[in-house]
Amino acid sequence: MTPINLILNGIAFGSIYAAVALALVLIWRSTRIVNFAQGGMLMVTTFIAYTLVQEHGQNYWVGLVVALLAGLVIGAVVERVLVRPVEGASPLNAVILTLGLLLLLQGGAGMIWGNGVASYPPAFSTIFYRVGHQELLFSPNYLFVVVSVAVVVVLLYLLFQRTSIGLRMRASAFSPEVARLLGVRVGRMLTLGWALAAAVGALAGVLIAGTAPNYMNPNGFDALLIYGFTAAVIGGLDSPIGAVVGGLLMGIAFAFLNNYVSVQIDTFYALVLLTVVLMVRPSGLFSRTATRRV
Amino acid sequence: MPGVLGRSTLLRHVLFAVIGGAALFLLTHELGEFRNSQLANIAYIACATAGLTVLTGLSGQVSIGHGAFMFIGAYTAALFLKHDLAERLLQHSGNANFGLIIVLLAAVLVCALVGGVVGVAAARLRGPYLAGITLALAIGIPVLPLWSKLEGPLGGHAGLPVNAPAPPTSVDYVRFQAWICCLSAVIVIFLLANLSRSRVGRAFRAVRDDEISASLAGLSVARVQVLAFVVSAACAGLSGGLFAIVAGSVGPASFPLSLSFYLLAAIVFGGLGSLAGAVYGAVLITLLPNWSTDIANSLSLSMRVQNNLPLVILGAALIVAMLVFPSGVQGLLRRGWGTVARRAT
Amino acid sequence: MLELTDVVTTYGAVHALDGVSISVPDGTILAVLGANGAGKTTLLRSINGLVRARSGSIRYDGRDLLRTKVEDVVSLGIAHVPEGRGVITELTVEENLRLGALWRGDRDECATNLAATYQMFPPLAERRNKAADTLSGGERQMLVVGRALMSRPKLLLLDEPSLGLAPRITAQIMATLRRLRDEQQLTVVLVEQNARSALSVADSAVVLNLGKVVAQGSAAELAADDKLRHAYLGF
Numbered sequence: 037m038t039p040i041n042l043i044l045n046g047i048a049f050g051s052i053y054a055a056v057a058l059a060l061v062l063i064w065r066s067t068r069i070v071n072f073a074q075g076g077m078l079m080v081t082t083f084i085a086y087t088l089v090q091e092h093g094q095n096y097w098v099g100l101v102v103a104l105l106a107g108l109v110i111g112a113v114v115e116r117v118l119v120r121p122v123e124g125a126s127p128l129n130a131v132i133l134t135l136g137l138l139l140l141l142q143g144g145a146g147m148i149w150g151n152g153v154a155s156y157p158p159a160f161s162t163i164f165y166r167v168g169h170q171e172l173l174f175s176p177n178y179l180f181v182v183v184s185v186a187v188v189v190v191l192l193y194l195l196f197q198r199t200s201i202g203l204r205m206r207a208s209a210f211s212p213e214v215a216r217l218l219g220v221r222v223g224r225m226l227t228l229g230w231a232l233a234a235a236v237g238a239l240a241g242v243l244i245a246g247t248a249p250n251y252m253n254p255n256g257f258d259a260l261l262i263y264g265f266t267a268a269v270i271g272g273l274d275s276p277i278g279a280v281v282g283g284l285l286m287g288i289a290f291a292f293l294n295n296y297v298s299v300q301i302d303t304f305y306a307l308v309l310l311t312v313v314l315m316v317r318p319s320g321l322f323s324r325t326a327t328r329r330v
Numbered sequence: 331m332p333g334v335l336g337r338s339t340l341l342r343h344v345l346f347a348v349i350g351g352a353a354l355f356l357l358t359h360e361l362g363e364f365r366n367s368q369l370a371n372i373a374y375i376a377c378a379t380a381g382l383t384v385l386t387g388l389s390g391q392v393s394i395g396h397g398a399f400m401f402i403g404a405y406t407a408a409l410f411l412k413h414d415l416a417e418r419l420l421q422h423s424g425n426a427n428f429g430l431i432i433v434l435l436a437a438v439l440v441c442a443l444v445g446g447v448v449g450v451a452a453a454r455l456r457g458p459y460l461a462g463i464t465l466a467l468a469i470g471i472p473v474l475p476l477w478s479k480l481e482g483p484l485g486g487h488a489g490l491p492v493n494a495p496a497p498p499t500s501v502d503y504v505r506f507q508a509w510i511c512c513l514s515a516v517i518v519i520f521l522l523a524n525l526s527r528s529r530v531g532r533a534f535r536a537v538r539d540d541e542i543s544a545s546l547a548g549l550s551v552a553r554v555q556v557l558a559f560v561v562s563a564a565c566a567g568l569s570g571g572l573f574a575i576v577a578g579s580v581g582p583a584s585f586p587l588s589l590s591f592y593l594l595a596a597i598v599f600g601g602l603g604s605l606a607g608a609v610y611g612a613v614l615i616t617l618l619p620n621w622s623t624d625i626a627n628s629l630s631l632s633m634r635v636q637n638n639l640p641l642v643i644l645g646a647a648l649i650v651a652m653l654v655f656p657s658g659v660q661g662l663l664r665r666g667w668g669t670v671a672r673r674a675t
Numbered sequence: 676m677l678e679l680t681d682v683v684t685t686y687g688a689v690h691a692l693d694g695v696s697i698s699v700p701d702g703t704i705l706a707v708l709g710a711n712g713a714g715k716t717t718l719l720r721s722i723n724g725l726v727r728a729r730s731g732s733i734r735y736d737g738r739d740l741l742r743t744k745v746e747d748v749v750s751l752g753i754a755h756v757p758e759g760r761g762v763i764t765e766l767t768v769e770e771n772l773r774l775g776a777l778w779r780g781d782r783d784e785c786a787t788n789l790a791a792t793y794q795m796f797p798p799l800a801e802r803r804n805k806a807a808d809t810l811s812g813g814e815r816q817m818l819v820v821g822r823a824l825m826s827r828p829k830l831l832l833l834d835e836p837s838l839g840l841a842p843r844i845t846a847q848i849m850a851t852l853r854r855l856r857d858e859q860q861l862t863v864v865l866v867e868q869n870a871r872s873a874l875s876v877a878d879s880a881v882v883l884n885l886g887k888v889v890a891q892g893s894a895a896e897l898a899a900d901d902k903l904r905h906a907y908l909g910f
Contacts, residue, residue, distance in 0.1 A: 070458035072394075072465070121653050127457035128392055129652050132598060135394065136648025139591055143641025150634050200777055207763055207774055214761035217723060219749035219778030219826070254638075258587050262469055265462050300476040307470030310463055311451055318454065 041173035042291040048178035050287020051185040052247070055240035056264025057271065057279035058189070059233040064273045066209040066229035067115075067123055072134040075261035076141030077114070077234050078241035079254060081106040083149050085242055086156055086252065096159055103238045111234025115227045123226075145254040154252040156245035181243050188236060189280055195232075196276075205229055240264075259303050266310045272320025281321065339527050347520040354512040358505050366508040367576070368616065373511035374572035375596070376612035377518045381565025383597045383608040384522055388531065389558035390538030391452065395464030397590035398471035399563045402444055403437035403570025404580040405475075408490040409483075410436050411574075430495055430575075434514070437571030438564045445563020449556035468590040472582045489581025492574045507576050514572055518565055519605050525561065526605070534558055588641065595644045598651065618643065676700055677722070677830060677862065682731035684714075684721045691717040692728070693886035699879075701829070702860035704852060706877035706894060708870045708908055713883040715866040716758050719832045722864075723748050723755045735830065749778055754828035756819045758835060764808035768799055771807050771818055775825030785825070792821040795851065813844035820848065824855070830862045831855075837869045845869070849876040870908035874898045882907050 056074065063071045071077075084106045085099035118137060122129045160176035196202035207215040208225035215222050244260060245252045251260075267286045271278020286309065293305050313320070354373075358366055382396050409415070410433045448467065452460055475484035484490065497506035525531050536544040537554045545551050574580050592615045600611025618640045626636035677699040684692040691714045699705045707715050720726045722733055724745045733740040738751055748755075754775075763771055772792055776785040793800035796817040802810065810818060816836055823831055831852075837845040853876055855861040867873035874880060880897045882890040890903050897903060 064458075070462060072461070118649060118653070131392055131394075131458060131461045132594070132648055133652040135591060135594065136645045136652065139588070139595075139641050139645030140649065141645070142588075143638040143643075143645055146638035147635045147642065151637065200773070203766075203770055203774060204777060206766065206770075210765045211761065211763045213725065214757065214763060215774070216745045217725075217749065217755045217757060217761070218774050218822070219746055220774070221746050255586065255588075259469060262462075262466050266466065269459070269462070298476075298478045300478075301473045303466070303470040303473050304477070305470075307463075307466040310466050314455060314459065314463060315451060318459070 042295055043288055044172060044174040044178070046288030046291035047284060048174065048181050048247070048287070049244075049290065050284040051182045052240050052244045052283075053260075053263045053267045053286050054280045054283025055185050055188065055236050055243070056260055057267035057283045058192070058276055059237040059240070060264050060268045061271075061273060061276050061279040062192075062229055062233040062236070064268070065276075066205070066226050067119065069119065069123070069127075069130040069134070070265070070273075071230075071233070072131065072261065073114070073137035073141060074233075074237050074264065075257040075259075076138040076145075077107070077110050078237035078260070079257040080141055080145055081110065081234070081238035082156070082241035082245050082252070082257075083145055086149075086154060086245070089157065090154065096157060100159075100239075100242055103242050104235045107235035107238030108231040111231040112227050114234070115230035119230070120223070120226075142254045149254070151254060153250055153256070155249075156242070156252050158246035177247060181247060184239065184243065188239060189276075192232070192236070192276070201225075201228075259306075262303060262306050262310075266306045266313070269310060269318075269320055270313050272323030275320065275322040278320050278322035340524065343520055343523050346523075347516050351513060351516045354516065355509060358508045358512065361505075361508075363502075363504045366502075366504045368620075370504070370508040370511040370572075370576050372609075372612050372616045373508070373515040374569045374576065375593075375616055376515045376609050377511075377572065378566045378569035378593055379596045379600065379608040379612045380515075380518050380522050380605055381562035381569075382593055383600070383605065383611075384526070384534070384565075385558050385562035386594075386597060387604070387607075388526060388538065389534040389555060391555060391558060392457075392461050392594075393464040393562070394461055394590050394594055395467035395471075396562070396566045396593050397585050397587070398467040399441050399445065399566035400570035400573060400589065401472045401580075401582075401585040403441045403567030404574040404584070405484065405490070405570075406437040406440045406567070407433050407571035407574040408492045408580045411493050411495075412490060430510070433575075434568060434571045437567045437574075439567075441567025441570070442560050442564040445560045445567075446556060448563065449559025450552075452559060453552040453555045465587075465590075468587050472585040475582055485581070487582065489579055489584070491579045492577070494575040494578070511572050511576065514568055515609075518568065519609070522561075522565070523605055530554075530557065592644070595648055598648060615644075676736065677864070678732075678734045679718075679722075680732045680734075682718075682721060682728045682733060684717050684726055684728045686717075686726075690886050692721060694731070695883070695886070695888055696731075697881055697888065697891075699830075699862060699864060701862050702856060703878040704856055704863040704865060704876060706870070706873040706880040707864060707866045707883065708868075708873060708880060708897075709883035709889075710907065710909075711868070712885075714886040715883055716834055717886075718883070719755060719757075719834050719864065719866055722832060723753070725757075749826050749828075752827075752829035753832065754823035754826050754830070755832040756823050756834060756836065760815055760819045762807050762810070762815045762818055764806065766807055767804050768807055768810070768818060769803040772799070772822050772825055775822035776827075778826065788825045788827065792825060795824075796821050812839050813841065813847075816840060816844070816848060820851070828861070830864070832864050832866075834866045835868060836865070837867060837872060842872075845872055852876060870904075 059074055060071060063069060081103045085103040088094040088102055089096060089099035114137065118133060119130070122133055158177040159180045162175045162177045164175050165172045196206060204215070204220045205225045205228060207220055208222040209229070212222045240260070241257065250256060263286060267282035268279050270285060271280070271282030289309065290302055290305060294302070358369065361369060378396060378400055382393065386392050452463060455463060474480060475486055475489070497503055533549050533554050536547065536549060537551050541551050577584065596611030596615045597608055599614055600607030600609065622639035622643060623636055626639055679695055679697045682692050682695045683690060695718065707718060709715055717726065721728045722740060724740065724743060728741055735751060735753060740748065743751065772789060773785060776788050779785065798814050799817055799821060802814070807815070807818060820836070836848055849872060852863055856863060865873055865877060874894045874897060877894040879892065880894045881888055882897070882903065884907060889907065890897060
């Protein structure tokens with residue numbers, strides 16, 4: 037397997053890890069909580085899309101749009117109802133709360149859709165491109181994966197940097213008390229942050245379900261949370277750019293490791309990567325320094 | 331290691347241990363096979379939850395990854411038995427039960443070692459970072475047998491069979507397993523209770539409550555935290571070893587992520603604060619699948635719903651617990667293990 | 676007109692404000708003086724609702740501030756520059772300023788206000804697209820005052836603006852406040868440790884000690900009262 041192929045493959049999967057990492061970073065920045073239920077939330081939205089597409093014959097795009105909308109709703113509801121009460125309290129409360137939510141979502145999904153592995157269609161053809169005689173480890177579907185995540189990243193960037201609602205959201209995340217003094221409805225901004233994050237996660241869920249086998253069951257997305265978390269930590273939990281870079285780097289690293297070491301043990305690689313990063317540079321590649329000064 | 335322990339406390343613990351052990355021994359003779367195997371289950375889970383409550387409740391470090399330590403303990407035991415390492419160590423094929431002790435001890439020591447390594451890595455981490463790395467542990471370690479290089483020795487997907495030594499003749503097999511597990515649980519709880527009351531236990535509490543004060547008072551925060559990991563990992567290792575013997579085989583599928591969640595849920599509900607709570611929690615998560623099956627049957631619910639009912643119940647209960655308890659985790663901690671009385675300076 | 680009547684604010688068992696009554700007519704500058712812990716910051720935070728008064732009443736232009744949410748206070752025409760300034764360092768200078776006008780939602784008005792602010796504080800114009808954490812202390816003070824003014828307030832609450840600033844810059848800020856009072860009838864409640872400079876710009880003053888008002892009157896009166904100055908104001 038040539039390095040180019042490995043890199044291409046890595047970028048495709050890395051984009052998905054980047055999307056999950058981005059979702060985690062958005063939530064961390066606004067509410068200082070690691071959303072351990074992220075994998076569960078995107079699992080549910082993907083299953084909702086699955087119901088429409090595989091059981092009711094809707095086309096792929098309807099499924100995707102519904103998944104994104106479902107993500108917005110789930111994110112908003114979870115923040116407002118479950119997370120808001122523990123937002124100021126000890127971090128351990130939020131950890132246990134999000135874990136409880138994960139269990140609930142997995143159990144609930146198992147009740148509704150069963151625990152078997154289902155299949156989800158890809159967006160486009162999965163036949164690899166050919167350049168001359170060479171086959172690239174890249175298909176139209178992979179291209180769609182990379183492009184859709186890139187589009188989302190750009191849209192989020194524009195939202196946060198160029199709109200007044202984005203300004204309000206950033207102010208709410210950086211200095212909630214000052215923002216309130218300036219008339220920003222901080223609570224609503226936090227809810228919006230979670231809603232957007234869940235929608236980004238929903239995209240990642242649909243993408244990976246159609247791209248990799250064995251994901252489509254209630255427990256299948258657990259690993260994705262770890263990949264996203266590791267990517268976010270690599271980039272710096274505070275940094276959206278870091279999340280994207282971290283995800284891409286991880287995707288490429290996995291591609292090489294899968295090729296030269298072994299397949300099937302990606303979660304072990306994630307564990308090793310995470311440990312190394314936390315030992316060597318815990319604040320990540322792109323984080324700003326710890327304290328905020330005023 | 332326990333340090334200075336009041337003689338009356340030690341005596342009281344010994345008394346409880348002896349009485350508890352005797353009571354359990356009698357109990358195993360009263361119960362039938364099914365109940366005895368449940369008892370064995372509860373007992374080895376209690377070893378793990380007791381260790382976890384020391385780590386999370388007493389020492390304040392959350393771990394969602396103890397399933398990984400159980401995995402390591404179970405596979406260590408399985409490998410020892412597979413290669414007859416115990417016999418070779420003892421250098422005579424004498425009493426098979428000594429062999430059993432060696433096997434379990436191996437599981438404990440290997441896990442203690444790994445726990446130390448993890449503890450060193452984790453000592454610098456706080457809150458969600460610590461939770462995240464232990465979560466990665468829970469998912470990342472049990473896939474190791476799938477590594478192509480390790481598939482041979484570790485049995486890949488199918489796992490390894492466990493050839494537990496036969497019990498002394500005329501003893502019912504399941505009763506024997508229940509008895510070993512109960513004995514182990516009693517010993518673990520006895521040791522941990524002593525630990526908790528000792529100088530080491532006070533050090534754990536001090537670091538949990540206020541790291542800065544603790545280090546100003548001369549405690550090495552990192553060393554204390556690593557020690558807590560070592561102790562709790564050792565307990566989980568013992569639990570894994572016992573599991574291997576009771577289950578008769580070990581494989582990656584026996585150690586899913588939900589196992590680690592169940593352990594954490596057990597101590598949250600048992601009361602993050604005490605060893606007794608760890609036991610209640612062990613009872614809870616062991617019997618919950620049975621209870622929910624009964625509920626499901628009486629309501630004629632489908633297989634799907636039945637299988638997932640424990641998950642839904644636990645998840646909902648954890649959420650409700652965090653929302654309803656105003657002081658959440660801190661409140662549970664204070665009620666259980668208590669805080670260290672601050673000395674006036 | 677800002678009116679506080681018998682306001683009691685507690686933190687747990689501590690009475691940070693213990694029955695404070697003050698009125699501030701429109702278009703005047705009130706200096707709130709006193710030692711550390713006297714309750715000055717709590718006074719401002721109670722007006723805004725960052726901390727809720729336990730009893731008493733706080734009214735502005737007839738509106739009951741005790742029933743108003745923190746986020747809504749700015750729409751009543753009250754701007755608050757908090758203790759520690761509240762510069763959002765992760766944002767640029769211009770973003771900080773725009774944030775001040777956001778609640779109005781009117782883009783044209785925001786642009787006009789922005790231009791006016793840059794005219795008032797030229798150093799901010801020079802650094803408009805730089806991150807706010809690159810500003811010096813004096814520039815940060817200008818930034819937060821400018822940001823507060825972006826919302827076109829009628830009442831400005833300032834908590835220790837001179838903290839950590841060189842006397843020249845403090846004087847500049849005080850002069851700006853005076854000008855705004857004269858030109859726009861801006862009402863200012865100015866909390867200060869530096870009593871001398873506060874009294875030089877204020878119309879009236881109030882001295883707090885342990886949550887109670889121990890002296891009240893025109894700035895000139897209080898400045899002339901030697902005993903008072905020695906006891907509470909440190910000069």
